[in-house]
Amino acid sequence: xxxxxxxxxxxxxxxxxxxxxxxxxxxxxxxxxxxxxxxxxxxxxxxxxxxxxxxxxxxxxxxxxxxxxxxxxxxxxxxxxxxxxxxxxxxxxxxxxxxxxxxxxxxxxxxxxxxxxxxxxxxxxxxxxxxxxxxxxxxxxxxxxxxxxxxxxxxxxxxxxxxxxxxxxxxxxxxxxxxxxxxxxxxxxxxxxxxxxxxxxxxxxxxxxxxxxxxxxxxxxxxxxxxxxxxxxxxxxxxxxxxxxxxxxxxxxxxxxxxxxxxxxxxxxxxxxxxxxxxxxxxxxxxxxxxxxxxxxxxxxxxxxxxxxxxxxxxxxxxxxxxxxxxxxxxxxxxxxxxxxxxxxxxxxxxxxxxxxxxxxxxxxxxxxxxxxxxxxxxxxxxx
Amino acid sequence: xxxxxxxxxxxxxxxxxxxxxxxxxxxxxxxxxxxxxxxxxxxxxxxxxxxxxxxxxxxxxxxxxxxxxxxxxxxxxxxxxxxxxxxxxxxxxxxxxxxxxxxxxxxxxxxxxxxxxxxxxxxxxxxxxxxxxxxxxxxxxxxxxxxxxxxxxxxxxxxxxxxxxxxxxxxxxxxxxxxxxxxxxxxxxxxxxxxxxxxxxxxxxxxxxxxxxxxxxxxxxxxxxxxxxxxxxxxxxxxxxxxxxxxxxxxxxxxxxxxxxxxxxxxxxxxxxxxxxxxxxxxxxxxxxxxxxxxxxxxxxxxxxxxxxxxxxxxxxxxxxxxxxxxxxxxxxxxxxxxxxxxx
Ligand SMILES: Cc1cc2nc3c(=O)[nH]c(=O)nc-3n(C[C@H](O)[C@H](O)[C@H](O)COP(=O)(O)OP(=O)(O)OC[C@H]3O[C@@H](n4cnc5c(N)ncnc54)[C@H](O)[C@@H]3O)c2cc1C
Numbered sequence: 164x165x166x167x168x169x170x171x172x173x174x175x176x177x178x179x180x181x182x183x184x185x186x187x188x189x190x191x192x193x194x195x196x197x198x199x200x201x202x203x204x205x206x207x208x209x210x211x212x213x214x215x216x217x218x219x220x221x222x223x224x225x226x227x228x229x230x231x232x233x234x235x236x237x238x239x240x241x242x243x244x245x246x247x248x249x250x251x252x253x254x255x256x257x258x259x260x261x262x263x264x265x266x267x268x269x270x271x272x273x274x275x276x277x278x279x280x281x282x283x284x285x286x287x288x289x290x291x292x293x294x295x296x297x298x299x300x301x302x303x304x305x306x307x308x309x310x311x312x313x314x315x316x317x318x319x320x321x322x323x324x325x326x327x328x329x330x331x332x333x334x335x336x337x338x339x340x341x342x343x344x345x346x347x348x349x350x351x352x353x354x355x356x357x358x359x360x361x362x363x364x365x366x367x368x369x370x371x372x373x374x375x376x377x378x379x380x381x382x383x384x385x386x387x388x389x390x391x392x393x394x395x396x397x398x399x400x401x402x403x404x405x406x407x408x409x410x411x412x413x414x415x416x417x418x419x420x421x422x423x424x425x426x427x428x429x430x431x432x433x434x435x436x437x438x439x440x441x442x443x444x445x446x447x448x449x450x451x452x453x454x455x456x457x458x459x460x461x462x463x464x465x466x467x468x469x470x471x472x473x474x475x476x477x478x479x480x481x482x483x484x485x486x487x488x489x490x491x492x493x494x495x496x497x498x499x500x501x502x503x504x505x506x507x508x509x510x511x512x513x514x515x516x517x518x519x520x521x522x523x524x525x526x527x528x529x530x531x532x533x534x535x536x537x538x539x540x541x542x543x544x545x546x547x
Numbered sequence: 548x549x550x551x552x553x554x555x556x557x558x559x560x561x562x563x564x565x566x567x568x569x570x571x572x573x574x575x576x577x578x579x580x581x582x583x584x585x586x587x588x589x590x591x592x593x594x595x596x597x598x599x600x601x602x603x604x605x606x607x608x609x610x611x612x613x614x615x616x617x618x619x620x621x622x623x624x625x626x627x628x629x630x631x632x633x634x635x636x637x638x639x640x641x642x643x644x645x646x647x648x649x650x651x652x653x654x655x656x657x658x659x660x661x662x663x664x665x666x667x668x669x670x671x672x673x674x675x676x677x678x679x680x681x682x683x684x685x686x687x688x689x690x691x692x693x694x695x696x697x698x699x700x701x702x703x704x705x706x707x708x709x710x711x712x713x714x715x716x717x718x719x720x721x722x723x724x725x726x727x728x729x730x731x732x733x734x735x736x737x738x739x740x741x742x743x744x745x746x747x748x749x750x751x752x753x754x755x756x757x758x759x760x761x762x763x764x765x766x767x768x769x770x771x772x773x774x775x776x777x778x779x780x781x782x783x784x785x786x787x788x789x790x791x792x793x794x795x796x797x798x799x800x801x802x803x804x805x806x807x808x809x810x811x812x813x814x815x816x817x818x819x820x821x822x823x824x825x826x827x828x829x830x831x832x833x834x835x836x837x838x839x840x841x842x843x844x845x846x847x848x849x850x851x852x853x854x855x856x857x858x859x860x861x862x863x864x865x866x867x868x869x870x871x872x873x874x875x876x877x878x879x880x881x882x883x884x885x886x887x888x889x890x891x
Contacts, residue, residue: 164744164748164749164779164782167745167748167782167783167786168783168786168790169783169786169790171787171791171793171794172791173794173795174879179878179879179880186880211759231818246878250874268553269822306865350752357836363844377601411559425874428873429872429873429874430870430874432866433872435866436867439755439867440865441860441863441867443699444862444863444864444866444867445856445859445860445862445863446859447863447866448806448807448858448859448862448863448866449810449814449859451807451862451873451877452806452808452810452811453811453814453863454809454877455788455804455807455811455877456784456785456787456788456807456811457784458877459784459787459788459790460783460784460787460792463790476779477783480780480783480784481774483776483780484780484781484784491638514578536770536776537769537772537773537776538769538772540654540772540773540775540776540779540780541766541771541772541773541776544748544752544775544776544779545755545775546757547754
């Protein structure tokens with residue numbers, strides 16, 4: 164089955180040098196106290212100051228065209244930046260969705276005006292996006308969503324509610340999937356459109372939903388008669404579902420599906436090496452082998468994406484396997500190095516372990532639950 | 548990777564698909580050496596792959612070899628190709644030239660009299676016995692062979708030697724050759740397991756579409772979809788791991804990558820085997836159905852060339868002595884440590 168055969172990829176010397184450059188920058192920033200290492204930092208690590216610094220380096224939207232201020236570099240270079248940011252647990256949540264999803268979406272489907280307006284700001288690390296998909300009654304069954312946009316003179320009036328919206332309290336915009344024509348049971352994926360809603364607009368109210376850690380990461384977003392001008396429609400009216408699907412392979416197969424708990428693994432290993440804990444390191448080696456193997460898959464996909472190959476099936480597999488791996492790291496490590504996991508601890512190991520355990524369940528939910536992904540994969544494999 | 552890789556992959560695939568059938572494997576298990584299959588493999592030059600032409604080989608490299616071994620696993624070919632290839636390579640290196648023969652290598656454990664777990668000994672012509680003192684070529688027509696087998700009924704015989712043979716010196720130490728062989732065997736088994744996993748997946752997909760219960764094909768049931776996904780995931784992971792590791796074979800990073808690949812694939816073959824048997828239920832437990840040709844090999848091969856415990860032990864030793872962090876090693880970029888650790 165060809166779709167399951169991902170190629171080996173080896174980084175060039177130039178790419179390895181670039182990795183070193185990114186790493187030493189991050190290392191220096193960390194030593195200067197700009198940030199502290201956290202697990203799952205792409206959900207929880209918010210710092211607009213840090214995002215701007217990364218923007219100054221040219222590392223946000225690194226693949227975006229030069230004419231909008233990007234560097235037109237390869238998706239392998241983006242892969243390198245993303246990996247280094249996650250491995251060191253840097254606070255990347257602010258610009259995360261703009262870099263990964265919204266920017267590429269606008270470049271693909273947006274108007275020239277939209278690109279000119281948004282892309283340079285995204286690249287500078289000054290313009291943040293949230294993803295407005297889920298609603299109270301539409302989670303996995305996203306196509307049943309109820310938020311509606313009604314045509315008026317010069318634009319659309321949006322009414323409805325989004326929920327679990329990560330970072331909406333910090334973001335400037337939300338790409339909102341909503342219904343622009345009535346639900347049609349014969350064409351479940353039709354009639355939906357993507358609108359860019361400014362979160363400062365009249366009629367938008369954002370209420371925090373406390374995460375189980377007590378922290379504030381996601382929100383409810385209420386939309387009451389929010390006016391969205393015509394020039395803030397992304398792509399074609401009615402084509403929102405299909406447009407949203409195009410970036411899924413990037414979204415599902417990236418390093419963030421493997422590395423959310425890596426800072427814990429690295430810290431624990433360091434301690435075990437210091438202690439000469441041979442038995443512990445034997446268990447660590449199994450985790451490292453798994454991580455390496457999933458990374459081979461993920462990079463194989465990245466290299467195929469660079470050549471516009473269809474890798475949807477393999478990408479869904481990386482997310483499924485990667486998310487399970489991320490969870491397993493905490494479960495294995497906690498038995499190797501006993502401690503009281505405490506998210507407020509000044510001991511880094513204890514704090515990271517707490518973060519990994521508490522954030523763990525979310526890994527297999529966000530971006531499509533395990534159950535849903537497995538359905539997609541199974542349909543894919545029986546159809547070839 | 549040599550240019551001929553995709554060509555020999557294709558021709559080998561075609562050859563084994565035609566020749567390495569269920570019926571033939573059953574004959575093999577009844578005690579018949581399948582000469583026609585071995586002859587076809589020899590004639591196509593596969594037993595001399597990766598050996599330079601001026602040494603009597605057919606060219607190519609190790610990446611080609613592991614690509615071919617994957618296919619032998621995919622068709623559960625009852626032949627010791629991996630072992631013969633190594634023995635031929637060994638002789639070509641030691642003697643500058645090699646003539647093709649059905650031969651394998653084995654390491655002497657000190658007793659000097661008995662060799663355990665010799666692959667296919669009952670069928671091979673000679674064993675190259677490697678010891679501290681050097682190597683000797685033992686003709687097996689004059690030895691006592693006790694039949695033993697692994698879980699997949701592949702011969703792993705005991706050979707008793709009762710005579711003296713000339714010992715020749717080697718260009719590397721015993722430990723170096725043993726390490727080289729262990730690495731090779733491990734990655735061979737990774738390749739073969741990857742191929743066998745592909746077949747287990749294919750059989751499972753086929754059956755899930757064909758078999759109906761409660762008026763629906765099995766694959767319509769969500770619990771079955773989870774089994775299919777688990778198999779597809781591990782098969783894809785094994786393939787990517789094999790691709791990466793065989794590309795790095797003979798580089799500095801090889802040993803650690805082989806260790807990781809063998810740990811990974813050995814651990815995950817049972818995810819695949821277990822799900823496949825659950826999905827096939829009763830029919831999969833019969834001798835009649837060919838699923839066990841692949842699942843028994845998966846269970847056998849995960850032990851050969853070092854199992855997870857063996858390789859974890861090796862890696863743990865490396866971690867303690869190595870100056871790099873995991874991240875530096877995984878990314879193959881040294882310098883600033885990605886994660887400086889406990890400084891708060
Ligand atoms: C940390 C985090 C961040 C998030 N950020 C965002 C965000 O920024 N923007 C956004 O739009 N959403 C976000 N989400 C929401 C996320 O996408 C949804 O939680 C997810 O899609 C599941 O929807 P649900 O929670 O309504 O669960 P439900 O769909 O109600 O599912 C409940 C359970 O039933 C299972 N289930 C549902 N349907 C089926 C089926 N057909 N077959 C088998 N099992 C099924 C599910 O797998 C799950 O186990 C976030 C979620 C988390 C945890």
